[in-house]
Amino acid sequence: MFERLTVKTRSRIEMIDITEKVKNFISSHNVKTGICCLSVPHTTAGITINENTDFNVQLDINSKLDNLIPPNDNYTHIEGNSDSHIKSTLVGSSISIIIDGGKPVLGTWQGIYFCEFDGPRNRKLNIKLIEG
Secondary structure, three states: OEEEEEEEOOOOOEEEEOHHHHHHHHHHOOOOEEEEEEEOOOOOEEEEEEEOOOHHHHHHHHHHHHHHOOOOOOOOOOOOOHHHHHHHHHHOOEEEEEEEOOEEOOOOOEEEEEEEOOOOOEEEEEEEEEEO
């Protein structure tokens, strides 16, 4: 089962909790055990798993990324979004999650985040379920 979901971002840099979208996708396909592969087909966005109980964690991550990789730092890429390319490289563009009991296996405090580094945009998220 493969689908391409749309994620609408509202800011240049943000982390969007997509945990419920992923859970709903798994549930709608009635997959009880297997793997859920998530892939972002963009070079200025990424995906990660991190804490989802305190919004300040997301703010801290984005703030630290901006401090380490500032938006305007004499980059040679002429589009003006080199920082976004670097951030997406560090965060990564894909993750795989175990499915058990019809749900993604996540830690108590974990959520799945789509990471926007060059928004706002309408983005795509590839999702593939592998039963087994």
